[in-house]
Amino acid sequence: MARKASLSGFPEWLPQERLVELHVLDVLRRTFELHGFANIETRAVETVGQLLRKGEIDKEVYALSRLQAEEGEPAGKQDPNQLALHFDLTVPFARYVVENAGHLAFPFRRYQIQKVWRGERPQEGRAREFTQADIDVVGDGDLPFRYDVELALVIAEALGALPIPDFRIRVNNRKLAEGFYRGIGLEDTAGVLRSIDKLEKVGPARVAELLQEELGATPGQAELALKLASIRSEDVSFADEVRALGVTNELFETGLDELEQVIAEASRRAPGKVIADLSIARGLDYYTGTVYETVLVGHEQLGSICSGGRYDSLAAKGSRTFPGVGLSIGVTRLVMRILSQDFAEASRSVPTAVLVTLADDDSWSAAQDVAAALRGRGIAVEVAAKAEKFGKQIKYADRRGIPFVWFTAEDGSHEVKDIRSGDQSAADPAVWTPPAEDLLPQIASRGAMLHS
Amino acid sequence: MARKASLSGFPEWLPQERLVELHVLDVLRRTFELHGFANIETRAVETVGQLLRKGEIDKEVYALSRLQAEEGEPAGKQDPNQLALHFDLTVPFARYVVENAGHLAFPFRRYQIQKVWRGERPQEGRAREFTQADIDVVGDGDLPFRYDVELALVIAEALGALPIPDFRIRVNNRKLAEGFYRGIGLEDTAGVLRSIDKLEKVGPARVAELLQEELGATPGQAELALKLASIRSEDVSFADEVRALGVTNELFETGLDELEQVIAEASRRAPGKVIADLSIARGLDYYTGTVYETVLVGHEQLGSICSGGRYDSLAAKGSRTFPGVGLSIGVTRLVMRILSQDFAEASRSVPTAVLVTLADDDSWSAAQDVAAALRGRGIAVEVAAKAEKFGKQIKYADRRGIPFVWFTAEDGSHEVKDIRSGDQSAADPAVWTPPAEDLLPQIASRGAMLHS
The missing domain is CATH 3.30.930.10 (Bira Bifunctional Protein; Domain 2)
Incomplete structure (x- = not known):
């Protein structure tokens, strides 16, 4: 959990770590949707002119150029039409609202979860790619003050559902x-x-x-x-x-x-x-x-993990203005902290709950039938690719944390074994299900550590 | 559904269109996980040297440079350490496997759903940013042939679950x-x-x-x-x-x-x-x-929507090679076709199932209590921000396709109205739920059109 990114400022996760991040993203999505926020995504690029419009010259911006660019294409850094990666989700959202105002119902409630990029100096070790999760409510002309109260409550609910202190x-x-x-x-x-x-x-x-x-x-x-x-x-x-x-x-x-x-x-x-x-x-x-x-x-030195505010005019279209209120959660910052402090971890590194073993190589197709029956009830299943010794097939499951292995005898009878306890019993592919806590990888919060 | 992207090659969706895309992404994720594929993401950038290693010189690559770059930073287009946006998910995956080989269990099954970028000439109108969904199984040294069969079946199942022809x-x-x-x-x-x-x-x-x-x-x-x-x-x-x-x-x-x-x-x-x-x-x-x-x-001119194959050596680490087999779905290409041909559409543009109205401005907090009770059972709820005339509040719901509005009388009794049918009846926030088909936005496939 303490590997270094191979490119400074661009963190990547192992599958088991990614499950923690996915859990965070799923909780945020679920919470925002329960509060009626619709999802959008904006393109990763804006024109330099758009990005620097709000006078955000202190933001370090990554400009793009085609590696095989031809003469006459925008490449000069002073060209306002040059494309660059967005450094937050607010500037792109403002453009999106103006462009699509005729197609949106105001007040427009949206959440947006995307990567953003900041061209920090490499030696400073700061994040140069990270995920933000934003919610905003934007009105057409005016926006009741109550949304300032509501958004604080939505964020409190979202953060309260995460495995964080x-x-x-x-x-x-x-x-x-x-x-x-x-x-x-x-x-x-x-x-x-x-x-x-x-x-x-x-x-x-x-x-x-x-x-x-x-x-x-x-x-x-x-x-x-x-x-x-x-x-x-x-x-x-x-x-x-x-x-x-x-x-x-x-x-x-x-x-x-x-x-x-x-x-x-x-x-x-x-x-x-x-x-x-x-x-x-x-x-x-x-x-x-x-x-x-x-x-x-207890982690104040991490800085703000979620910030925002009310703005009278996010954007304007002629004489029409769009006031709003919004907050942005620093997802990557949170996930890095969760992982580095072991606030939560996934119960296994794969979605798989059951490995269907092979008694011999010809039984692969029959094993796929068993797998299909289990998947039909939402159980994640892998089928062994080769009829190796059972010990080796079980070891395959064990190394991945797959809790159950499935055996089909020559007479067509089935048994399933919990490789943690060693318990093995007869099972019917049409009805057997694992205990609820083994169905999907669980994200276990270390409650005691969170609140110590 | 036929709006033009404001920047050629960079499509963006309205909230109702994004729901269709989210549905596609959710179906793919669910299918891949049911088959035991673990999710990873890789950073958006690689070095130019890495990207061009496989001799993919026909791919148009977007190179990055810091807008406020200083002297001595890589900026020349010939510098192999210069950063550039990935143009597929295979090259980054190969690097990831080599870098993390010591932490992965082989055969390693992963799915990866991310944006990729191609620096196409602007005038050609081709996609310059799009989402791919990849699955691969990679072995350490060798990989049983059976995975070539399995991957075709997983993709057939995934595509079969999508609202496509x-x-x-x-x-x-x-x-x-x-x-x-x-x-x-x-x-x-x-x-x-x-x-x-x-x-x-x-x-x-x-x-x-x-x-x-x-x-x-x-x-x-x-x-x-x-x-x-x-x-x-x-x-x-x-x-x-x-x-x-x-x-x-x-x-x-x-x-x-x-x-x-x-x-x-x-x-x-x-x-x-x-x-x-x-x-x-x-x-x-x-x-x-x-x-x-x-x-x-019937859409052959669209080109391939999912391609891939077996490779003996995706990557090598010293004398160690990693053979694999994988496929990549062109998600954006599919979604564009679904939207342009009306193969599917969302039943409403917002997640919200219920709007809790306000009889007067002081009842906002009580309305939040109703909303919290409903959300506790997974029902997406918005609360009106102002006690406008009921007609105006209902119109707010109607414009968004929110099917139900909630009224709380001065005596504390509740009623809920289906604004499509006009039916209104007494309801208890602690037990009322909408019909299953109204709980979440539904993605309705136009079956007849798909198979005509």
Whole structure:
């Protein structure tokens, strides 16, 4: 479980590890669909012009060129029509919504689970290919605020169903923060957010210095900004603390009311999971209200495993705008942690529950009949390819963790053996089924380790 | 269903179309797992050196470069360490097997469903991004021949479960063909195969000319080669026809015996689906025995939708070789055909079965309780975000094809309405379930159209 990727930043899993990843993906899909999210996929490439439109120049982008390109084809790196791999699922989704607006029913709820790529410098050892799972609800012109509450609850339910440690979805509100900064006389709200974003890294004393040095804040203004950022609570009690700072500003009041709504409902439906944390800033410019970040308790240094927020205008088509709210789960980051910490593992490396053995080479076709009968009831079956000694056929099953081997005698009678216990008994291919826990590979969470 | 991709060669689906694709992918996954194939994924990129190793210079490859690359990073197109997108799943699988040989149990059965990319010239309108679904069984040193039979049967079962027209898996054997050519005195067997591969395109008269002009065949040799290529049968009767051509050669006899084994078993288990077709050549050099191609009956001009074969050495690690047999389904090609010909469609565009309406804005939380109760039994539910007029809320459901809307009265009593029939009746969130056919979106095949 600790093999190194053969190409730095491009993780690959063994079959048994992949089963853990598939389990994570299946749980997410199932949860999102239970909440009415429809699936889409977008192409892996966008034009460079599209990718850099939102000013995301800090993202490292992989540009494409045909190895056998001819003269005159786009190849120059400055060409906005050059194709490049998407670095997230938000930019492609925005394009998809605009292109297909006439075919979608708004508010449009979608989930999207795909790989994304970041052209990080090879030596930094960061992931250069990874899977994200995004949910968004996008409106045509407007979008009720309630979706900001709902999405936090959907994510809490999805994460709660995964074999991961306890987590905290930390919620803040951009209107609250920006209105507060304006209310205390700091107009460069983006600058203040950038400084506050460094809190965990450099500490409050340094942030206070930055606010004064770079933004011209007075010591009192810096103190107030830091006081706001220090407030957090699992319930709506944060609101009184915030109001006690004595700031008045209309935008601030709106944001405070919104954050209260999220926390009031979430603390009731997912107690302890969704908390108010007034230090959350989120780097991305396009968020305009609620912002979310998520940490695994005891694994905070892993960074946020699920982030997102509300945006007034994901995209625009003429005068039509599409506001939305969404979150993105870092699936690969989670799976790497699950595997490296042994939070969960698959009970076997193959889907196969039964190996049908061969008494002699001519019985292969009859063995396929047995296999077909079992498969008809959803049991995964392999048939031995050669009539080797039974000991060797059993060893084949054992090496794969296949729990049952099937024997057909010359008289046509059948027996099935549990190779773990050695129990062997008569069986009928038309009715026999394995115990439910042996039907499919099970993903066993190590509960004790998760919550220690 | 006939929208054009906004970027030529990069198809994208609407949510309702994506449900059809998901259905195809789910059927394939389920079938492969029932047959004991384990899933893996490989990274999207390989080095250019790896991709071109097998001499696949006719494949158009997309090379990657970091948009913000620095001096000294690989960027030249001749650099074998440059990264490029894979153009199939076979080359990456070969690398994966070699890298992980110490961690895999052989024979290793895997399925792999991923996107691949081909840097086709933009103006040709060919797919540049598409999904393939591959199955392979790979041995360590040797691999019983029986897997050649088994794989044809697994694919026949998988394709038979899809909403596509009838199909034919055409099987031939390289040993048979090459041995035959040698037996009649044509030593450039690769050259003969290349000519025979053009049969469908240019016809037998032109192929006879090519054999004589380019390979120096006599008219008699050309005639025999074309006679062989004209043989096909649904059962083993092809073998007598082949033998009647009077050629003797050891390799030819081996190949003939192998092809007989495949057709004998397959004609019993999948009658009419797996046929001998002695014209199948397959362009790829690495096949060494059985070769497969698949056409949809009535859609032959679509080309092969599933191809593959036996290879003696997919990869080597020192003196260790890994022989295998595998097939690859062109998922995107199939899905495009299903959608463009309306072979199947989803019964609704969203997973949602029930919309819980709001009588007033304060009842949102209570509505979430109803939704949670229903979801607990696997029913996909959305809750209205605003207490609009009931007519508007019902219209929201109607536009999405959500079949049921839920009402909770002030006294706490519940009713559910089927908006298609208008039927409305009392319901209990703790026990109510929709009819099975409404639980999930159904993919309805247009059976009549498929088999007309």
